[in-house]
Amino acid sequence: MTDDTTLVVEAVERVADRLVAAEPTLTELDSQIGDADFGVNLRRGLTAVTETVKTDEFNGPDDVLDTVGRTLISEMAGSSGILFGKSLMEASDTVTDGIDYEAIVAFAVAYSDNVATQGDVTLGSKTMFDAIRPAVYALKRGQELDDVTPTQASAHAVKACEYGVGFTIPLRAKKGRASYTEWRSVGYPDPGAVAVLLILREIHDLVEQEHDETVEPSLPGDLDDVL
């Protein structure tokens, strides 16, 4: 396996561990606004993912992500399984030639677009999309600026994602089972959005480790000063 492939496998394993460890938190959040099955479904899907990446041989980073996507669709199922899984599959082509900043941005855009079309969501529906889109914008903004290091770029994504998760807290859910709770969903973050943030935080930890550089989450350019 190439270095990039090994790196993506490691990222997948670490992300899976982090999310499985967060199952009680996610379940608790989902019982406030949904039906309390998100954490359980995530654990089932990710346990299968962990087994698959341990045993399978992969021909590149795209193959890893495509396989993870397929596994989530078949083993996690539900609305989250198909959204996380299909989006990974649809976006996996962007990393066929390896992982660099350009590829990561292309991947993030493709992933985000698929979540939007397939889930039929826009910003403000109180879904995982509210956490994904700001992170994608931050990555793109960082790309436009000169001399942004990979660690800085992932720090940007994490910070923007944190804002996105915070943005979901005062919103009323408009999608999924949470939408039936009317105003009762107000005051809690969307569990899917929180999961996205945990994923990005784990990836940021990995990037910091790979580049031997520590960068606190921050927005690109001088946006932090504005806020």
Added chain:
Amino acid sequence: MAKKKLHNDPTEYVSEMLEGFAAANPSHVRRVDETDIVVRADAPVKGKVGVVTGGGSGHEPMHAGYVGKGMLDGAAAGAVFTSPSATDMQELIEVCDGGAGVLAVVKNYEGDIMNFQTASDLAADTEYEQVIVDDDISVSEAEDRTGRRGVAGTVFVHKIAGAKAAQGASLSEVAATAEKAIDNIASMGVALSSCITPEKGEPTVDLSADEIELGIGIHGEPGVERTEHQSADDITERITTDVVKDLDLAMGDEVVAMVNGLGATTQSELYIVARELNRILDGKSIAVHDIWVGEYCTSLDMAGCSISLLRLDDELRELLNYPVETPAVTIAEP
């Protein structure tokens, strides 16, 4: 103290249930290897439109209980209250394709819809149509959410579509008749207590001992009103009034009714509800063709019931009465 339940490892809940279900009903169904799909023992039926469905588990006898001659060709079971996978649904569609296409009866939940959509894309060689059931009137028609849920009235859609397919109708004819049924079905439920999912082991809904929730969803989704517990007649009148109003039923209309137990309510209670329902409809001069009383679409161990009405015309009445042979519903040849 946690409520006592009969299960083993919660992660094996659905798989073990399906294993038992298949073992108990070998003349009706078989389980497709390495999946959570149950199909007719003789699937695919050559030349007949396949009628399939799928959804989360915890609603037994829905969905697999309706697999058999004259009703469903197959059903995919998800984890408790979770949509089945698109990959299982794809296999379901392919296994039930006897060459005349497949109609999926999908309840209006985002997970079910997205997974069936992907499944039908994957099963590209099968001619496919789907209908979406959204009979739960307790959800207002606000534009900014998923909308009405699919609940117990779906069983009537399974019955009607299954009979139409058994009569040899084409895929588009079966779909059109199913749509007609959907347009004439309305349902509403009431919960006296919450369900408890096997993985969580605690009540999904925080409902106190003297409260009931009108319009609750079959996964414990919030309903329209939480109120003090009332008599069976008062509850029945409230629900029936809303359902009749939603369907705009008038004197001279004919309906088939369903009084559906949500899992932990006795048959005797359901008959007490059926009695009042029949009395109310009679008072409005709405003809009651039949009342189905029992557990058709449960919500694990939720206490309470739902009432569904389907307005009949000549075609729907004939299809409703058409012979059927499934683990959960049997109507003998006349």
